[in-house]
Amino acid sequence: MPRYIATRLLSAIAMALLASLVVFLISALVPGDPVLAQMGDIAASNPATVLEWRAKWGLDLPLWERYGIFLRGLVHGDLGISIATRRPVLDDIVQYAPATVELATIAFLMAIGIGIPLGIAAAVWRDSWVDSAARAISLLGVSAPTFWLAFIMLAIFYGWLGWAPGPGRIDPIAFPPDGATGLFLLDTAMAGDWEAWWDAAAHLVLPATVLAAATIGLITRTTRAAMLDSLGQDYVRVARAKGLRARVVVLRHALPNALVPVVTLGGLAYANLLAGAVMTETVFSWPGLGRYTFRSAAALDFPAIMGITLVVSATYLMVNLLVDLSYAALDPRVRR
């Protein structure tokens, strides 16, 4: 097993580099010029200024040399300087990532915490009102446009009912909590500041729900299908013939066999939640990676885009590795 993990880690690094190369080539080849995007119209009309800018950011070098510079920096833990913010990309990512990680993790926990039990219930009480309700919730979650859902939720729960706080990670007049992780829930809990913890938690509820909506639907449907398959297997009938309680038959015999596809989907979904929070973060003024990505892409900010690509693909690969390892934990037939 350790050798397997080592092999997988090595290939994950190679894959991440490959992904960065692909993104590098695509963003270098598409029309559009970061320099023009950065400069005012007057400056952009002066060819000399433009050339000077290009030279400053190394954009006049051949492609392979630019990629070489990127790689050399990478070895030293340097992702370059963002053209838009003029700060090291790594610093930017470290600043924005915790907000997104916190949001995506809470959304992910909501998705599996709601989706899996709902899927199990829908399969066990197939064709009952539970099943219909689960189907309706999934359909709504998957098909409701994120920005629409976000506005509606804000309008109802913040604007109208006043149950939830408004946009942002914390109360606008409060100071952000100090802490090592940048994950507010963790930082405030470690500091023992429960008032701030509640504030951060309350601010998370709406955006996490919006972000999780589609994933809840997918996980519910996948769990239901996998459970129906598993409940129809002979070993479930054997378990019933043993006179075991229904709860034991479902949770101990059927569920573990149904989890493999759910874990596969869960892994992909978590990575997607991390990378795909743009819309939610925008509506909820969430200072996360999603918004940073959006701004960098709009500004054609090469170093930032490359850095984000690397971080996101590394996350994807790590999550996939965890998913593969969990197969072995779930299914003894996968172990060797």
Next chain:
Amino acid sequence: MPVLEVEDLRTVFLTDAGAVRAVDGVSFTVGAGETLGIVGESGSGKSVTALSLMRLLEEPARIIGGTVRFQGRDVLAMSGEELRNWRGDRAAMVFQDPMTGLNPVIRILRQVTEHMVSHGRQTPASAKLRAVDLLRRMGVAAPERAAASFPHQFSGGMRQRVMLAIGVANDPVLLIADEPTTALDVTIQAQILDLMRGLNREFGTAIVLISHDLGVIGTVCRRVAVMYAGEIVEEAETAAVLTDPRHPYAWALVNAVPRLDSPAGARLVSIEGGPPNALDPPPGCRFAARCPFKIARCETDHPPLIEVAPGRRARCWVTQDGRPLPPPPIAAQAALREPAPEERPLLEAENLVKHFPLGRLGFFGPVPVVHAVNGVDLRLRRGEALGIVGESGCGKSTLARLVTRLHAPTSGTLRFDGQNITNFSAAEMRPLRPRMGMVFQDPYASLNPRMTVGEALAEPLLAHGRVATKAEARGRVLDLMATVGLKPEWAERFPHEFSGGQRQRVSIARSLALEPDLLVADEPVSALDVNVQAQVLNLMLDLRARLGLSYLFIAHDLAVVRAFCDRVAVMYLGRIVEEGPALELFAEPLHPYTVALTSAVPEPGRERVVLRGEPPSTLSLPNGCAFRARCPVARPVCAEARPPLAEVAPGRRVACHFPGSFQA
């Protein structure tokens, strides 16, 4: 008080078209320590009966009438809680397929112990000891280690032992076994059946054994109930039904099965048609449409199950006055088959070997190799039928794929009609393909579900340019369908619209389309009900006489091979261990493995040698004789030298150092 009293049990499947009567008024009684067999074809309602008894039915099945009493308690009236407490404790069930009946992600130990603990029979600690003890009693090798393992680490036979251990864990009063040995090889089947007899003898467990095989039931059960179209049509001592069946359907079942001692070359009794529509059964006897003995009354009045002789009941107007049914007509012996002694055999294999390398173990690990076929010599003359028998994993199916060059041999030589085709490319094989037909075990899996039968039969004709136009192909297709006994109007139907036997006829018709010289049939009848099996075997016998085909016939059922083949080769671990004329070989087997194999065939009155253990792994070949670990007469020399396949009597070759030294 009897253990189980079933009265007028009725179970239906609720479908859009109406209620399908799966079990329609079944009554029987099983006393303490008694054994009852239930026999019938697929769809006769026997499995639904078993599930109804345990109340394990799932939607859309529903019990709509009758009573089931267990030691006087009304099972159908039990609450969910009572039912749970009863199931798996006082009454247990063992299912057909041990490969899917064990939960793949739970260790064996927990699967054997969980219901001992949940029913309060054992503490977790004592349950563990008992589980290991049960596994040992069921013949599981190294039971402690087995208990800590997961199901996929075991063979089918071992898993069925685990299933039995699960079944008897709480010392049930009643054990219901639904086709418990159908998925197993004969030697393993014999071991499992012995276990079941032991349970009944030692613990007095009442057993209801459900099977399609009267032979299996005969080895375990004293009484048998024969089911047809949801009803019991005959109930009597098993021995009596086997020798003197009083219901025409039981008569057909008994006589459809070839036996190891039936006369050579006899046609099997087969009855045409299928069971009646269970949505709307006919008013008279449900078997009337297929019955060779029917009288006028059978079409109009439904016969009751009445006593026709002391201790036996039958549902038949013909035998109600106590008359026996006539013995089956001794079919005209299929003309004695004398394959012309020919200088050049149609198919000849010399030292044929096939090894399959598996995926590497780890990055620098070794590559494990499956030794499927390890040096097979065989000759098949024109017009001859050669049977290959052996247990699963002995390499018989790989051999079938080798001789038709679906696989490339690892080494050895293969000649077809004098041509060395060992290393022929796919393109070189193409002109020879029409001369080799293949029939597979599962006719449904080998027919494209989206092609009509007519299209499926026309395809090879068009592909090999045997016919120029679709119209011409259609004419040939209709001829082919007539040859195998299918109605021409069925050409427009899709495979799912046919029964299993009809589909196998379609497969045979397809393999005959190009007028082959050689037909390789891999377990062509093992997925079929006995009556359908008889139909297909009769058809294949006729075709052989009519078309002069040569057959390579692969099967695990010895009696079927004996009925069909001139010569038989017995395979063990990728090698032929004995070969000879079919009748002589089965009358007087010389290799200890053949002796054990023939004695394991479940036929009543047969003296049985129960072979211990299972075939060794094909991943590494043992030194010396591959059979020695299970051989009752092995001596030191068997571990040192592999016995060659040597001629010990005219036409009889045996690979054993001591041929004939072991007799059942």
